[in-house]
Amino acid sequence: MSTPKLVYVTTIRTTPAKLWEALTNPDFIQQYWFGCRHTSTWKEGEAIESRDPDGDLAWQGKILKCVPEQEVVFTFGHIGFGEPPSRVTFKIDLANEGPGLMQLTITHDDFQEVSPVRDRVSNGWPSIIAGIKSLLETGSVEEKAGCPETHATASASH
Amino acid sequence: MDEVFKALADESRRALLDRLHARNGQTLGELCDGLDMTRQAVTKHLGILEAAKLVATVRRGREKLHYLNPVPIHEIGVRWIGKFEVQRLDTLAELKRNLEQNHQP
Numbered sequence: 001m002s003t004p005k006l007v008y009v010t011t012i013r014t015t016p017a018k019l020w021e022a023l024t025n026p027d028f029i030q031q032y033w034f035g036c037r038h039t040s041t042w043k044e045g046e047a048i049e050s051r052d053p054d055g056d057l058a059w060q061g062k063i064l065k066c067v068p069e070q071e072v073v074f075t076f077g078h079i080g081f082g083e084p085p086s087r088v089t090f091k092i093d094l095a096n097e098g099p100g101l102m103q104l105t106i107t108h109d110d111f112q113e114v115s116p117v118r119d120r121v122s123n124g125w126p127s128i129i130a131g132i133k134s135l136l137e138t139g140s141v142e143e144k145a146g147c148p149e150t151h152a153t154a155s156a157s158h
Numbered sequence: 159m160d161e162v163f164k165a166l167a168d169e170s171r172r173a174l175l176d177r178l179h180a181r182n183g184q185t186l187g188e189l190c191d192g193l194d195m196t197r198q199a200v201t202k203h204l205g206i207l208e209a210a211k212l213v214a215t216v217r218r219g220r221e222k223l224h225y226l227n228p229v230p231i232h233e234i235g236v237r238w239i240g241k242f243e244v245q246r247l248d249t250l251a252e253l254k255r256n257l258e259q260n261h262q263p
Contacts, residue, residue: 004181005182006182007182008227009211009214127232130236
């Protein structure tokens with residue numbers, strides 16, 4: 001019996017190519033991932049590592065599966081927690097809601113029964129996934145109070 | 159965002175989210191267990207929650223597991239709560255929790 005996963009889903013008005021770029025290009029990543037940059041060749045079996053703004057290693061892992069513009073799976077070993085690596089999956093699908101919308105699903109699983117890493121990342125993922133959406137739809141991750149709704153087309157008329 | 163508010167504006171659906179918050183990744187059967195709702199009603203509510211992206215489903219063999227997706231609620235939060243208010247609000251919520259606990263008979 002595996003421990004519960006974390007699952008996050010959002011729809012983003014973008015293309016698979018742009019979403020893939022946002023997930024794999026360190027210049028994009030650092031804008032929504034608390035300033036961290038990941039480096040990897042994004043090839044199966046190769047390493048992935050993420051460094052915080054000070055250049056210190058934040059987490060590292062290995063690419064388990066990589067299908068550009070569709071799916072990437074990697075192990076996630078958080079530095080300083082002494083836990084065996086967990087597993088992160090990014091999946092890109094066409095959203096059911098309409099053309100031009102992608103569904104991004106992030107799954108984080110394979111945690112230990114008691115996992116401080118799980119508690120830690122469950123605070124971070126909603127902000128990361130919201131940042132990816134904001135970056136692709138508005139060009140910035142600035143989350144402003146009172147920003148217009150992404151899918152609202154009609155302006156308010158009273 | 160309308161869909162999210164409509165989905166949340168129902169006590170039974172909030173109860174289902176509470177159950178997933180307590181234990182993520184449940185089957186329909188597990189979610190129905192001990193609830194005063196028919197299986198059909200739970201299915202319908204889960205459909206509405208899934209359409210609003212408050213619940214995500216993942217297939218595991220023949221089972222369909224339901225997960226609470228906090229992303230839409232996070233988006234509501236960032237829309238009206240400033241970045242630097244979060245900590246003060248946490249403190250306030252903690253204070254409220256403590257005070258109310260101490261006042262229980």
